[in-house]
Amino acid sequence: MAAAVLFFDPADRILLVEPAYHKLHWEFPGGCVEANESPRGAAVREVQEELGLSVNPGRLLAIDWVPRRVGRTEGLMLVFDGGILPPEQVAAIMLAPDELRSWAWSTPHEATQRLSPLLANRAAASRQARDRGCTAYLEDGCPVG
Secondary structure, eight states: OEEEEEEEOTTSOEEEEEESSSOSSBBOSEEEOOTTOOHHHHHHHHHHHHHOOOOOOOSEEEEEEEOOBTTBOOEEEEEEEEEEOOHHHHHTOOOOTTTEEEEEEEOHHHHHHHBOHHHHHHHHHHHHHHHHTSOEEEETTEEOO
């Protein structure tokens, strides 16, 4: 299980991070839920570790069930609403150099270019859920129901 936080700027762009390790695509801030840790707690911890920010995520935007793949078990991915990140927090971002190379605000088009297709779908569904005031249920990045 993993948890992430989707942050927005006043122009409605989302914050994406570029991993420092060998990955082809960018990601949302977040990571794996540890033993005896809640998904929301994991999201808070991961944002602190990766960006150096103390945050209080809002509501759950999306739940995505991802099937087993080669080298990975099936899992649930939860995306929380980070809201609009205030300028003072943007200025305070300090990347964990062993985890992240960079970060950037991304329009929906830029997110599609930077993210894997799975994460691009998850980002779009999370954005829609935020706009509609609901939580999206996804399976392998695709909305269900």
